[in-house]
Amino acid sequence: MNAQQDAPVDSWRGLPAAQQPTWPDEQALGGVLSDLAAAPPLVFAGECDQLRSRLASVARGDAFLLQGGDCAETFDAVSADQVRDKVKTLLQMAAVLTYATSVPVVKIGRIAGQYSKPRSQPTERRDGAELPVYRGDAVNGLEFTAKSRTPDPERLKRMYHASAATLNIVRAFTTGGYADLRQVHDWNQDFVASSPVGERYERLAREIDRALAFLQACGAQPREFRSTEFFSSHEALILDYEAALTRRDSRTGQWYDVSGHMIWIGERTRQLDGAHIEFASKVRNPIAVKLGPNVTADEALALIDRLDPDQEPGRLSFITRMGAGRVRDVLPGLVEKVTASGAQIAWICDPMHGNTFTAPSGHKTRRFDDVLDEVRGFFEVHRELGTHPGGIHVELTGEDVTECVGGGADIRLDDLAHRYESACDPRLNRYQSLDLAFQVAELYQDRIVTRDLPRPATELLAAD
Ligand SMILES: O=C[C@H](O)[C@H](O)COP(=O)(O)O
């Protein structure tokens, strides 16, 4: 790949760019950006193409997407154990979903680049003091002091190195034997045995067990048992960073943002005439856009015109985050109009961002039941319209944190302070994530039955 300086993708500059940090020292920023422009790519164009083709299957209804990870990654959490636990949780969820959906599950982490956050307010007040709000480790520190909250461009370099280290660990875990499907299934069985609501999931776990035993008895040792494809993604928020990591692909001459396989544009930065959409329109990565409850179908169609004018399946995904109370009202009109336009979009449900509230203790939190209800609404709408519920996008961690309430272990509002570690929004913990995967699996199986599609052959073997 050629370095970005050869012919920068520059058309976004000069357009209104929401949510950008105010760097105190432009010269220092310039130095950092030229170092980043000369740095090796974090991902390769061919890998982004591979993901685009996997997402094309999602858009066509032949695959399901599981995208998940931290709300905000932090530099301190770049450790083998923490990255492993996140990947492990996603692999466990994916195993259940693969069985239930009988289609490939495309796995994408909110990982190795999710270091910047759009915020509702520019400043935060505590005990009479007002300071700039925390915008993610790529920009400033979480600690409430003037020094820590001052944006520091050197952090962009730390983001690059943290992403590289994380990707290295992810690649090792997903291809080095750790992801072996039989081992992942053993972990799931442990979860079913130890979860207070595990009984509910026993049937599914037993069916998977039998399917694996059957394949083993047949002598099947597919490579896919031992390693798995796993892609990275993050919100493309700080455009100076993303542009510095944009390279021309020597094979095709096209531009790729090599900071991650998929990038998404958030609900707060998706203005049609804004810099983020312009930047995303110029790179060949698969792109996702978050759509909140106030989006109009015309806006969605205009986004397709800007980002996917050739209507290429896999190029564009819409991640809807309507809230449990709105999804059934807002989503149908949107899906109907987009489908009528002929565009093949992958529809993904983010059941987190429309369901946040502040607990009496002051913690931002989400109810597991609301999360599940939004996913249920998403499935209902797609079932009604005969369209494909393409996947879920979730904020989660592999740790036993107490940030969201409810789920099998029934975390209560009073428990939130016990282990609340998110640097920004609340994540499902490991148990809540697996609960969600089992429940989504059930929803998907209901859909298979409803649409009268063939049941998974392995399921027919499991005569309950
Ligand atoms: O993750 C999403 C946003 O960055 C986050 O919800 C914004 O939070 P705020 O409303 O506390 O700024």
Ligand SMILES: C=C(OP(=O)(O)O)C(=O)O
């Ligand atoms: C900020 C985020 O979401 P949204 O843009 O949907 O608010 C996010 O997913 O981190």
